[in-house]
Amino acid sequence: MEQFSKKLSVEDFLEVTGYPIFDRIKQLVDCLEVKYIRCWSTDAVTTAEIHISHPVAKHITIGTGKHYSGRTRVAISLKETSLFEKLYGKLPRESSSTYVKYNDEGFEMLQHIAGNWEKVLSQGDEDLINTISVVTGSKDYTEYEKSALTKQRIGHSTYAKKVKACAGNRCLINSNISRNLIASHIKPWADSENHEKVDIANGLCLSPNYDGLFEDGIISFNDDGNIIINGLSRCEMKAYGLTGKEIITVNKPQIKYLSWHRKHRLKS
Numbered sequence: 001m002e003q004f005s006k007k008l009s010v011e012d013f014l015e016v017t018g019y020p021i022f023d024r025i026k027q028l029v030d031c032l033e034v035k036y037i038r039c040w041s042t043d044a045v046t047t048a049e050i051h052i053s054h055p056v057a058k059h060i061t062i063g064t065g066k067h068y069s070g071r072t073r074v075a076i077s078l079k080e081t082s083l084f085e086k087l088y089g090k091l092p093r094e095s096s097s098t099y100v101k102y103n104d105e106g107f108e109m110l111q112h113i114a115g116n117w118e119k120v121l122s123q124g125d126e127d128l129i130n131t132i133s134v135v136t137g138s139k140d141y142t143e144y145e146k147s148a149l150t151k152q153r154i155g156h157s158t159y160a161k162k163v164k165a166c167a168g169n170r171c172l173i174n175s176n177i178s179r180n181l182i183a184s185h186i187k188p189w190a191d192s193e194n195h196e197k198v199d200i201a202n203g204l205c206l207s208p209n210y211d212g213l214f215e216d217g218i219i220s221f222n223d224d225g226n227i228i229i230n231g232l233s234r235c236e237m238k239a240y241g242l243t244g245k246e247i248i249t250v251n252k253p254q255i256k257y258l259s260w261h262r263k264h265r266l267k268s
Helices: 010-014 020-031 082-088 103-114 123-137 143-155 158-166 208-215 234-240 252-264
Strands: 004-008 034-041 046-052 057-064 072-078 098-102 182-185 203-206 219-221 227-229
Touching: 004 010, 010 020, 010 034, 020 034, 020 046, 020 057, 020 103, 020 158, 057 103, 072 103, 082 103, 098 103, 123 143, 123 158, 143 158, 143 182, 158 182, 158 203, 182 208, 203 208, 208 219, 208 234, 219 252
Parallel strands: none
Antiparallel strands: 004 034, 034 046, 046 057, 057 072, 072 098, 182 203, 219 227
């Protein structure tokens, strides 16, 4: 990925693509009154420092990379520490006002600043959900037509663009494929809560052939990204270009969705 250091407005930050940690926190940025964002990416770390107008917090710093041993570091610099002292105890250094947590604990800590921000929908997300609800609730379409129209609407959405951008606009299974890509829901749209329908972590960038196999539960993935294949003969695997040794990159927020897919979709 490109190395850079920039001071961005909210609008400019929301346009940045190709950095999964930035994609995850765009919803957080939408929920807060943000002054500006400093963000940078090096070989060791990718970080966003979000400066906000808030009664308790000054800024939030979220970074990930090998500098943090692959973890995601969340740091909240506070104006007033009493609430966090009650929740997490006093900081060891009296002069410090920054609380630091990692991975899920860090993102949970953000709820004390931004509420349940990961379930707050943007206007674009709401528009997509409402548009598809009209289609699926209509008596003018057959079930096949409803399915086709739903896929079409998702395919042209900002959600799909973000899922593809997270994968570098290449199929996760075969990186040589960069055309006609599909943002495939891990937990299907019809089975998802509204916030899950537009959660970037609930998407995989796949070619149409692999999307069909995934949707039908013929392939799935373990939490470490190793492919699981059930129901294909050796000849069929060869035709699909599969060896059974394929591995995709899995980010931690995707694990719960892959677990759902293995339990409810994967053929036994």
